Amino acid sequence: MDAAAFRAAAHAAVDRMADYLESVALRPVLPPIEPGSLRGLFPESAPEAPESLDTILADYDRLIVPNATHWQHPGFMAYFASSASGAGILGEMLVAVLNQNPMLWRTSPIGTELEVVVVDWLRRGLGLPDGFEGLLTDTASTSSLVALAAAREAAGTEAATAGLAARDDLAALRVYASAEAHSSIEKACMTLGLGRASLVRIPVNERFELMPHALDVAIAADRAAGRRPIAIVATLGTTSSTSVDPVAAIAGIAEREGIWLHVDAAYAGAVALLRERRSHFEGWERADSIVVNPHKWLFTPVDASLLLTRRLDQLSAAFSLHPEYLRTLDRATPVRDFTDLTPQLGRRMRALKLWIELRWFGLEGLRRRIGHHIELARELANAVDADPDWERLAPVPFSTVCLRWRPERLAEAAVDDANAAIMDAVNRSGEVFLSHTRLDGRFTIRVAIGNLRTERRHVERAWELLREAARTVEADADLP
Amino acid sequence: MDAAAFRAAAHAAVDRMADYLESVALRPVLPPIEPGSLRGLFPESAPEAPESLDTILADYDRLIVPNATHWQHPGFMAYFASSASGAGILGEMLVAVLNQNPMLWRTSPIGTELEVVVVDWLRRGLGLPDGFEGLLTDTASTSSLVALAAAREAAGTEAATAGLAARDDLAALRVYASAEAHSSIEKACMTLGLGRASLVRIPVNERFELMPHALDVAIAADRAAGRRPIAIVATLGTTSSTSVDPVAAIAGIAEREGIWLHVDAAYAGAVALLRERRSHFEGWERADSIVVNPHKWLFTPVDASLLLTRRLDQLSAAFSLHPEYLRTLDRATPVRDFTDLTPQLGRRMRALKLWIELRWFGLEGLRRRIGHHIELARELANAVDADPDWERLAPVPFSTVCLRWRPERLAEAAVDDANAAIMDAVNRSGEVFLSHTRLDGRFTIRVAIGNLRTERRHVERAWELLREAARTVEADADLP
Numbered sequence: 001m002d003a004a005a006f007r008a009a010a011h012a013a014v015d016r017m018a019d020y021l022e023s024v025a026l027r028p029v030l031p032p033i034e035p036g037s038l039r040g041l042f043p044e045s046a047p048e049a050p051e052s053l054d055t056i057l058a059d060y061d062r063l064i065v066p067n068a069t070h071w072q073h074p075g076f077m078a079y080f081a082s083s084a085s086g087a088g089i090l091g092e093m094l095v096a097v098l099n100q101n102p103m104l105w106r107t108s109p110i111g112t113e114l115e116v117v118v119v120d121w122l123r124r125g126l127g128l129p130d131g132f133e134g135l136l137t138d139t140a141s142t143s144s145l146v147a148l149a150a151a152r153e154a155a156g157t158e159a160a161t162a163g164l165a166a167r168d169d170l171a172a173l174r175v176y177a178s179a180e181a182h183s184s185i186e187k188a189c190m191t192l193g194l195g196r197a198s199l200v201r202i203p204v205n206e207r208f209e210l211m212p213h214a215l216d217v218a219i220a221a222d223r224a225a226g227r228r229p230i231a232i233v234a235t236l237g238t239t240s241s242t243s244v245d246p247v248a249a250i251a252g253i254a255e256r257e258g259i260w261l262h263v264d265a266a267y268a269g270a271v272a273l274l275r276e277r278r279s280h281f282e283g284w285e286r287a288d289s290i291v292v293n294p295h296k297w298l299f300t301p302v303d304a305s306l307l308l309t310r311r312l313d314q315l316s317a318a319f320s321l322h323p324e325y326l327r328t329l330d331r332a333t334p335v336r337d338f339t340d341l342t343p344q345l346g347r348r349m350r351a352l353k354l355w356i357e358l359r360w361f362g363l364e365g366l367r368r369r370i371g372h373h374i375e376l377a378r379e380l381a382n383a384v385d386a387d388p389d390w391e392r393l394a395p396v397p398f399s400t401v402c403l404r405w406r407p408e409r410l411a412e413a414a415v416d417d418a419n420a421a422i423m424d425a426v427n428r429s430g431e432v433f434l435s436h437t438r439l440d441g442r443f444t445i446r447v448a449i450g451n452l453r454t455e456r457r458h459v460e461r462a463w464e465l466l467r468e469a470a471r472t473v474e475a476d477a478d479l480p
Numbered sequence: 481m482d483a484a485a486f487r488a489a490a491h492a493a494v495d496r497m498a499d500y501l502e503s504v505a506l507r508p509v510l511p512p513i514e515p516g517s518l519r520g521l522f523p524e525s526a527p528e529a530p531e532s533l534d535t536i537l538a539d540y541d542r543l544i545v546p547n548a549t550h551w552q553h554p555g556f557m558a559y560f561a562s563s564a565s566g567a568g569i570l571g572e573m574l575v576a577v578l579n580q581n582p583m584l585w586r587t588s589p590i591g592t593e594l595e596v597v598v599v600d601w602l603r604r605g606l607g608l609p610d611g612f613e614g615l616l617t618d619t620a621s622t623s624s625l626v627a628l629a630a631a632r633e634a635a636g637t638e639a640a641t642a643g644l645a646a647r648d649d650l651a652a653l654r655v656y657a658s659a660e661a662h663s664s665i666e667k668a669c670m671t672l673g674l675g676r677a678s679l680v681r682i683p684v685n686e687r688f689e690l691m692p693h694a695l696d697v698a699i700a701a702d703r704a705a706g707r708r709p710i711a712i713v714a715t716l717g718t719t720s721s722t723s724v725d726p727v728a729a730i731a732g733i734a735e736r737e738g739i740w741l742h743v744d745a746a747y748a749g750a751v752a753l754l755r756e757r758r759s760h761f762e763g764w765e766r767a768d769s770i771v772v773n774p775h776k777w778l779f780t781p782v783d784a785s786l787l788l789t790r791r792l793d794q795l796s797a798a799f800s801l802h803p804e805y806l807r808t809l810d811r812a813t814p815v816r817d818f819t820d821l822t823p824q825l826g827r828r829m830r831a832l833k834l835w836i837e838l839r840w841f842g843l844e845g846l847r848r849r850i851g852h853h854i855e856l857a858r859e860l861a862n863a864v865d866a867d868p869d870w871e872r873l874a875p876v877p878f879s880t881v882c883l884r885w886r887p888e889r890l891a892e893a894a895v896d897d898a899n900a901a902i903m904d905a906v907n908r909s910g911e912v913f914l915s916h917t918r919l920d921g922r923f924t925i926r927v928a929i930g931n932l933r934t935e936r937r938h939v940e941r942a943w944e945l946l947r948e949a950a951r952t953v954e955a956d957a958d959l960p
């Protein structure tokens with residue numbers, strides 16, 4: 001495809017893209033299909049001969065778009081929202097054409113130095129002190145894995161060099177996180193060879209927040225048993241209920257014990273842009289590492305996760321390698337070779353889309369949108385609280401409301417199934433997509449606000465659909 | 481940014497993108513700057529107020545583009561090429577606007593099933609049998625890490641559950657790869673807690689190919705010492721010289737020993753699309769896992785790495801976790817939840833760009849381009865062989881030529897410095913970017929052909945520049 005053909009094709013693609021954004025709210029959020037129904041729509045083999053772009057794009061319209069789950073839909077309130085702003089999409093377009101690989105300074109000077117700049121812009125915006133530096137990874141899973149790998153080295157295990165197996169000198173290693181901490185922490189323990197067994201789940205209080213005293217007890221018990229604590233993970237905004245672990249108290253414990261503190265603020269960290277809401281985060285500046293995901297509540301297209309740390313040297317200890325074919329003849333010292341800090345060698349130029357977005361929104365623009373989402377969640381929480389048939393199952397520190405239908409006339413044994421049926425009905429409406437969790441063992445519907453395109457009317461509609469579905473479930477169940 | 485504003489802005493961006501592709505060959509491949517010169521060009525903080533797109537894009541033209549290393553430049557022959565085709569860039573545009581996250585079937589039915597389709601298209605194209613299934617990851621580093629994590633589980637270590645530390649029952653673990661294997665294998669051992677110490681580097685022959693007898697000896701010695709071999713990595717196309725390990729013989733050893741065989745064909749695997757060149761790969765179908773990178777020689781924008789395996793169950797053993805908030809109410813079994821197979825939860829919809837590219841090029845179109853690159857490398861190798869002042873340092877099975885200036889009149893002690901100076905001069909020309917390695921301890925210039933936009937004249941020009949630089953070095957050195 002020469003540049004002229006590319007120009008024509010890309011203009012045609014842009015019209016498709018703008019049409020999509022214009023009409024996405026009219027589509028069903030979830031495609032009304034069952035698993036396995038798509039694969040057979042495609043040929044078994046790639047074509048031998050080239051096909052025309054017209055044919056391919058017509059198939060894109062026919063086969064791809066209608067079968068997507070529409071993360072860009074204003075009714076997408078499942079999981080945590082991940083919506084791509086227009087500015088972010090423009091960023092991805094420019095990222096694709098430059099096709100940088102900022103693994104070394106030499107392989108992308110601007111990719112490298114712009115990442116340093118943008119990481120620092122975010123650090124300042126979040127109100128974190130100078131000592132924090134960092135990088136952009138693909139996902140919070142990777143950011144937390146990198147943090148725990150650094151913690152593993154900082155604890156003096158020499159895991160990256162000597163390894164963990166068959167070492168007489170090495171105690172069992174332990175990582176602490178709340179019972180509500182995200183599965184990515186457990187997965188990082190699996191990947192790093194610490195094993196799921198290394199993760200000690202600390203009980204939470206009735207607000208789903210880690211209890212520092214229980215953490216103290218667990219660490220003391222492990223030390224007494226000859227195990228070696230290497231890291232604590234505090235979550236600011238857990239996945240199920242967005243609960244906020246008491247990070248200042250936890251930081252005190254980490255400091256006393258001399259172990260790494262990692263803060264998982266993948267979802268809620270964006271709220272620290274708002275000065276008036278920083279109380280949730282007090283103490284996180286004492287962490288060794290912090291993850292905040294721009295591809296969640298900062299409207300950046302997937303993928304982009306920010307990892308900040310005060311101990312970049314420990315990331316290097318975990319990941320730096322210098323084979324000859326990656327050495328360069330630069331006369332000055334590279335500003336940074338980002339590959340020294342991650343499990344991957346190659347990487348995308350994620351800084352570019354963030355640089356464009358941060359300038360296009362401005363910090364004020366981001367604060368305004370995030371603040372509005374928090375307000376919408378508060379309004380929904382109030383509506384739930386005001387309805388005697390509904391129950392709110394957790395505090396709402398940010399923008400996610402945990403709720404269930406719980407009329408007094410309904411037997412407790414029937415509540416979980418009723419709420420599963422309600423959520424399923426709402427999701428099948430195509431107007432809204434919600435996900436669930438369990439809190440204290442109870443089936444909990446989550447309404448997660450944070451999509452760039454979600455407005456008050458969409459949240460109101462979600463609430464209306466929930467109550468409609470409850471009425472249907474009640475009628476079907478023939479309750480008294 | 482509403483859809484109308486996005487439409488206008490994106491059309492403006494497309495013109496910039498097409499202009500870039502039209503003019504990239506006129507830019508210096510490497511920006512003529514020193515490390516540290518860019519960071520100061522940007523403000524210390526993100527702006528408070530929004531800025532206009534015109535301002536931002538003007539800065540993009542002024543600050544970003546001139547300071548990029550131009551991977552899209554036809555003179556980029558460093559490392560292994562990674563060039564983004566027009567079709568691939570279109571794919572990235574559509575990926576960005578759909579913003580799918582195919583972590584679960586439910587979160588992107590089409591992202592999930594299309595990935596199954598495209599992975600199978602590539603498998604068939606590469607001539608691999610039915611038993612291979614797989615996924616797309618970000619990089620070969622991740623693909624190899626996933627493979628070795630699966631190997632770790634397949635060996636019965638229970639690393640993902642029990643962990644590797646403080647286990648009386650666990651022998652020291654060992655992974656085998658050639659002295660020329662890529663650093664990503666070593667990094668995977670670091671990340672996985674196996675440690676660099678677990679990687680046994682097997683000597684290579686004079687063609688830089690792993691010697692199976694040496695592998696036999698190493699495994700036997702480790703077993704005798706009570707260590708547990710868990711994986712062998714065979715490289716088809718090493719980074720320094722593109723040497724080809726004897727995979728059939730190695731597969732025989734892996735089968736006899738009952739350990740995992742991973743094949744790193746990140747660069748050269750694309751050549752298996754050409755039936756007449758499959759002899760290099762004979763035996764790879766006996767591997768447990770294989771990595772081939774579409775973002776190298778299949779012209780896909782960064783990032784996209786293909787991991788194929790016959791043992792998907794072991795990937796699940798290494799990475800599968802099912803917290804409640806990731807469960808869905810789908811009535812049928814999901815086709816696949818890709819997050820079960822990787823260290824990351826979230827992921828990009830990489831399948832879309834590959835689907836577009838594979839159709840746009842057709843397998844024939846890809847074969848023709850790859851075949852042409854191999855021909856260009858052969859021509860350069862012949863030119864080097866014909867010049868008495870130059871020496872070729874390795875066979876050329878694919879498209880990378882390893883060479884150095886080695887006139888008889890030059891003292892051996894001066895050869896390395898002279899070649900470093902030659903490469904540096906060529907790179908400073910701005911017309912061509914080459915990288916180096918060491919083979920048998922000797923400074924080796926690599927000319928890596930595989931960029932979509934590289935034509936015969938660019939390779940000829942690289943050769944001309946090398947000889948010119950040698951003449952200058954010789955004049956400066958005042959040789960006899």
